[in-house]
Amino acid sequence: MTASALMLAAPGAALASNNKPGTTKSSNAKAASGSSSRSAAHGAGTRVSAREARETKGGKAQAKGKKTSVAENRKTAASEARTASAAKPARRSAPAAASIQEASNAEARLIAVYEMFGRGQARPALAKARDLVRDYPNFQLAQLVYGDLLAAQVPPSNALPDTASIAKMRGNPAMADLHEESRRRLQALRERPPAGTVPSQFLTLSTRSRYAIAVDASRSRLYLFENSDKGLKLAADYYISVGKSGTDKATEGDARTPLGVYYITSSLDPKSLKDFYGAGALPINYPNPYDVRRGKTGGGIWLHGTPPQQFARAPLASDGCVVMANPDLKQLLRKVQIGATPVVTARSLQWISPPQAEKEAQSFTSAITAWKDARASGNEAQLKKFYLPDFQRNNKKTTEGISALHDEVEYAQGKRVQFKDMSYLHWRDGDDTMVATFGEVFEGEKSGRTRRQYWLRQGSEWKLFHEEILG
Numbered sequence: 355m356t357a358s359a360l361m362l363a364a365p366g367a368a369l370a371s372n373n374k375p376g377t378t379k380s381s382n383a384k385a386a387s388g389s390s391s392r393s394a395a396h397g398a399g400t401r402v403s404a405r406e407a408r409e410t411k412g413g414k415a416q417a418k419g420k421k422t423s424v425a426e427n428r429k430t431a432a433s434e435a436r437t438a439s440a441a442k443p444a445r446r447s448a449p450a451a452a453s454i455q456e457a458s459n460a461e462a463r464l465i466a467v468y469e470m471f472g473r474g475q476a477r478p479a480l481a482k483a484r485d486l487v488r489d490y491p492n493f494q495l496a497q498l499v500y501g502d503l504l505a506a507q508v509p510p511s512n513a514l515p516d517t518a519s520i521a522k523m524r525g526n527p528a529m530a531d532l533h534e535e536s537r538r539r540l541q542a543l544r545e546r547p548p549a550g551t552v553p554s555q556f557l558t559l560s561t562r563s564r565y566a567i568a569v570d571a572s573r574s575r576l577y578l579f580e581n582s583d584k585g586l587k588l589a590a591d592y593y594i595s596v597g598k599s600g601t602d603k604a605t606e607g608d609a610r611t612p613l614g615v616y617y618i619t620s621s622l623d624p625k626s627l628k629d630f631y632g633a634g635a636l637p638i639n640y641p642n643p644y645d646v647r648r649g650k651t652g653g654g655i656w657l658h659g660t661p662p663q664q665f666a667r668a669p670l671a672s673d674g675c676v677v678m679a680n681p682d683l684k685q686l687l688r689k690v691q692i693g694a695t696p697v698v699t700a701r702s703l704q705w706i707s708p709p710q711a712e713k714e715a716q717s718f719t720s721a722i723t724a725w726k727d728a729r730a731s732g733n734e735a736q737l738k739k740f741y742l743p744d745f746q747r748n749n750k751k752t753t754e755g756i757s758a759l760h761d762e763v764e765y766a767q768g769k770r771v772q773f774k775d776m777s778y779l780h781w782r783d784g785d786d787t788m789v790a791t792f793g794e795v796f797e798g799e800k801s802g803r804t805r806r807q808y809w810l811r812q813g814s815e816w817k818l819f820h821e822e823i824l825g
Contacts, residue, residue: 531668606652632659
């Protein structure tokens with residue numbers, strides 16, 4: 355058998371279920387660019403251009419066999435909805451009992467095929483793969499693996515290989531995409547986050563946010579955390595695709611996924627969308643105030659589903675959105691809260707312990723407390739020291755933003771105020787920024803309002819450059 359997706363899980367390859375918590379092991383085999391599987395042609399998928407998809411209204415935007423850039427606005431009738439019971443978790447997880455098996459039934463079954471093949475159980479693996487492609491016929495990577503397993507059953511031939519066909523297969527971009535997808539799925543299994551850790555951006559999160567999302571673009575992985583008074587717990591993780599040009603979106607149309615701290619702003623009914631978006635879509639607030647401050651442009655960044663002819667897309671495939679398999683997105687849709695679920699998108703997530711996160715949160719709390727005290731003092735000049743000159747409130751111009759401080763001081767002077775439901779999301783990207791969301795209730799009032807503030811560290815001091823009054 356020529357080099358294939360299965361070489362990533364060759365016998366003896368170390369899998370995460372054999373790893374100890376807090377450690378990782380790498381595959382001993384590398385993916386090759388070709389495959390002997392004729393069945394894999396099934397998995398290449400059809401592609402459409404962004405222009406075709408945008409101009410297609412009400413009908414399917416499909417161009418079978420046509421080479422394109424797999425762009426963002428494609429139409430799909432994604433009723434790929436075989437919800438599945440969670441398979442038995444792997445031994446390794448972070449920070450609690452969640453595992454890759456809980457991410458997606460289809461992916462869990464594919465990983466089981468890899469594990470069987472890795473143990474030298476080719477025939478049981480073939481049977482599992484056969485069932486998988488029967489249940490998920492549009493799962494291209496599963497089709498590739500099934501084809502490889504079929505090819506493994508055929509005795510070697512003495513006939514000379516068709517060198518032209520081999521060269522063509524190895525140069526096939528769709529095949530290379532499937533191999534990279536395979537590599538990243540296995541990497542997520544082998545290299546789990548260290549046990550008991552959280553992404554470094556999540557310093558503290560109010561329990562009003564029941565879930566939080568973190569995307570690691572380098573691993574093509576989305577991590578879903580459940581939040582409670584005991585802290586964040588990894589609930590599931592999923593394979594995802596990002597922009598075809600990678601990450602760090604800067605301009606409209608650059609086909610990159612933005613990096614930063616965002617929030618889910620709405621949930622779009624799939625009935626109102628082109629079929630391209632699959633099971634639905636979750637827009638985020640890109641560009642956020644920090645992006646705008648740095649001159650970044652563009653918009654329309656969503657977490658959304660896949661076209662009907664593709665169970666999943668290549669690791670780098672979208673025009674900037676984060677794309678998930680439809681069954682995985684359906685799980686996410688049941689959990690997110692509009693305006694309250696944070697979404698961190700990073701090139702590579704850094705994981706820290708809860709005590710370390712708490713220490714950093716306490717350090718920032720001193721800045722918030724000093725700001726609150728200055729406001730209550732009635733000294734407007736003292737309060738202004740906490741703001742950058744171009745401070746804006748609710749996207750109002752500079753003069754309006756600063757002038758609002760006068761009314762703020764008059765209202766808050768001498769009053770006791772209670773802060774509650776504090777959330778701090780830390781982002782380092784050249785600058786050191788903090789997104790703080792909290793509720794405040796003044797003495798004598800029955801209800802209060804919620805603020806979301808954007809802070810920038812300058813030297814040893816934190817300065818406010820944007821504030822939103824959420825309600």
